[in-house]
Amino acid sequence: MISQILFEIPAAYEMAVRSGSLIQIGGLLKDAVSGKIVAHLQESGLAHSLIGTAMLGVTSPVSLGLSAVSQLANIGTGIYTAVQINQLKTMIEGLQSLQIATLGVSLLGVGVSVAGFLYMRKRFNAVDKRIDKLLDTVIHGFESQQKATLRSHLSQVDGIVQQASQARTLKNPKAEYSRIAERMAEEAAHFEGELEFVLKMNGKVNHELFWQLAQTLMACNSVRIDCRIRTNELRNALDVALGVGESYERLFGRLTPLSFDGKATQMANTITALKDITDVAVTKPYLIDYLHSRRIDGSDYVDQLGQEKERPLLMLPVA
Amino acid sequence: MKEPFRRMIAFFRCNIRSFFKSSPAKGISCTASNPSGHDSQHHDAVDSFATEQNLWGFTADAIPPLPLLLDPARLDRLAFRRQVLDWRDDSILKINQCADRVLKEFSAHIVTMLKAVPIWRRCVWPKSTSEIIFHDFNRFVRWPIQHEAQLSENRIKEIYDRRKLRETSVRRFNYEWADSPLNCIEQIGFRPSNEAKIIVAISHIVQGDQGLSDNFHRQIIGICAAVIGDRNFD
Numbered sequence: 001m002i003s004q005i006l007f008e009i010p011a012a013y014e015m016a017v018r019s020g021s022l023i024q025i026g027g028l029l030k031d032a033v034s035g036k037i038v039a040h041l042q043e044s045g046l047a048h049s050l051i052g053t054a055m056l057g058v059t060s061p062v063s064l065g066l067s068a069v070s071q072l073a074n075i076g077t078g079i080y081t082a083v084q085i086n087q088l089k090t091m092i093e094g095l096q097s098l099q100i101a102t103l104g105v106s107l108l109g110v111g112v113s114v115a116g117f118l119y120m121r122k123r124f125n126a127v128d129k130r131i132d133k134l135l136d137t138v139i140h141g142f143e144s145q146q147k148a149t150l151r152s153h154l155s156q157v158d159g160i161v162q163q164a165s166q167a168r169t170l171k172n173p174k175a176e177y178s179r180i181a182e183r184m185a186e187e188a189a190h191f192e193g194e195l196e197f198v199l200k201m202n203g204k205v206n207h208e209l210f211w212q213l214a215q216t217l218m219a220c221n222s223v224r225i226d227c228r229i230r231t232n233e234l235r236n237a238l239d240v241a242l243g244v245g246e247s248y249e250r251l252f253g254r255l256t257p258l259s260f261d262g263k264a265t266q267m268a269n270t271i272t273a274l275k276d277i278t279d280v281a282v283t284k285p286y287l288i289d290y291l292h293s294r295r296i297d298g299s300d301y302v303d304q305l306g307q308e309k310e311r312p313l314l315m316l317p318v319a
Numbered sequence: 320m321k322e323p324f325r326r327m328i329a330f331f332r333c334n335i336r337s338f339f340k341s342s343p344a345k346g347i348s349c350t351a352s353n354p355s356g357h358d359s360q361h362h363d364a365v366d367s368f369a370t371e372q373n374l375w376g377f378t379a380d381a382i383p384p385l386p387l388l389l390d391p392a393r394l395d396r397l398a399f400r401r402q403v404l405d406w407r408d409d410s411i412l413k414i415n416q417c418a419d420r421v422l423k424e425f426s427a428h429i430v431t432m433l434k435a436v437p438i439w440r441r442c443v444w445p446k447s448t449s450e451i452i453f454h455d456f457n458r459f460v461r462w463p464i465q466h467e468a469q470l471s472e473n474r475i476k477e478i479y480d481r482r483k484l485r486e487t488s489v490r491r492f493n494y495e496w497a498d499s500p501l502n503c504i505e506q507i508g509f510r511p512s513n514e515a516k517i518i519v520a521i522s523h524i525v526q527g528d529q530g531l532s533d534n535f536h537r538q539i540i541g542i543c544a545a546v547i548g549d550r551n552f553d
């Protein structure tokens with residue numbers, strides 16, 4: 001086990017990305033000539049405390065364009081101090097310089113997710129309420145039995161995340177995390193099925209329902225991988241992350257700006273976000289592979305990132 | 320004998336370190352915060368430990384890393400896939416925007432033309448709409464959309480060229496229409512009283528299902544699927 005994990009700041013790589021000597025693919029940077037991976041982008045716990053609360057009010061990536069910083073600052077007026085706005089600005093600029101600004105809206109794991117289960121639960125609750133409202137009003141094609149099943153699964157997910165947030169006080173939290181990872185795998189499979197169903201419905205896809213279900217699926221997968229990393233089951237986390245990446249490629253890759261029921265120009269933001277999310281999901285196994293290869297303890301890794309108080313985004317250089 | 324001995328020492332040193340709560344070293348450009356919240360005194364201890372390690376020439380990295388399980392070469396496929404998907408979405412969006420714009424312009428043109436229809440043509444024997452608008456439709460609608468498609472075709476060619484991939488026929492658009500799209504308005508007389516009917520029919524020809532714009536969208540998705548070699552787009 002290597003207990004000392006050294007990070008760098010994304011700004012250190014910006015010039016090289018701009019000059020083209022480094023290429024950004026999803027959540028990693030690789031050398032343009034040798035093709036070797038140079039560094040992995042990694043969010044810290046600060047990222048979530050900075051924009052997590054504000055983003056709970058954002059229902060889709062539609063409202064986020066290039067002026068993400070000012071929009072977020074506006075959303076968060078009254079929430080942020082001057083220092084926090086600066087940190088937020090640095091974070092968004094970092095994401096923009098790496099051309100993945102839309103990830104701010106998903107906040108579900110640039111690198112290993114360190115969102116924390118309490119935040120995840122808040123997020124689930126927000127999604128749950130919106131889906132509930134949608135099912136009651138605008139969604140056609142869902143039979144009442146299907147609505148009831150969906151609601152039941154949302155409640156189950158909420159319960160599982162609550163258990164995850166309480167697991168750390170157990171004498172043996174690893175066993176609990178393993179159990180939660182298993183249950184989340186089942187829930188992720190369910191929500192993947194629901195998304196498939198929504199995508200196969202006749203006509204244009206209901207954008208809001210799709211986005212809420214997609215968020216739930218992403219959060220389930222994020223918690224699954226998170227739990228496996230906390231139990232230091234990195235080899236298994238790698239397999240799970242590979243499967244998740246493939247599933248996002250399959251689910252989201254077929255969608256275009258014209259697939260949804262909204263204006264094509266606005267839907268293009270959603271599509272960009274989905275492509276970014278997919279790329280990050282597909283490159284995440286490379287980060288886990290690196291942690292595994294260097295014998296970095298998963299639990300230590302998550303703990304260190306969770307307690308970072310200065311920088312929302314970090315780079316893990318590849319030795 | 321020297322190397323195994325060095326490894327054995329490194330192994331024991333790492334294990335001894337694992338009894339302590341992990342903490343980052345001081346003086347590194349950026350490290351994650353110390354999870355245990357230890358004070359600077361502890362940092363100093365870690366520093367001296369690190370220095371001692373360096374003096375001895377051992378670090379925790381002395382244990383050889385496990386082999387990587389994933390091949391970084393696969394990332395090229397991912398980058399290429401992203402480029403093609405971006406091309407697909409950008410092309411669809413541009414053709415869609417172009418179709419919206421020309422449709423708006425052409426609808427206004429139709430209204431102007433309808434106002435100019437002579438009185439006697441309005442009452443008896445109005446000419447067929449398809450006959451009247453054929454050339455203007457091509458000039459105002461069809462050619463601009465095809466031009467946008469041509470630009471899109473050039474962009475996918477650039478992706479191919481940049482990647483030094485062999486040019487294939489899959490990226491070619493088919494600009495031909497099996498049937499004249501204007502057949503459906505052949506029966507509509509070109510007179511002001513049919514204005515709404517004509518506008519709706521033309522909107523359908525341009526933006527409707529199987530319309531001019533949709534025809535290119537389908538082709539773009541098909542090309543994308545063929546280029547990526549991905550069955551998810553079926």
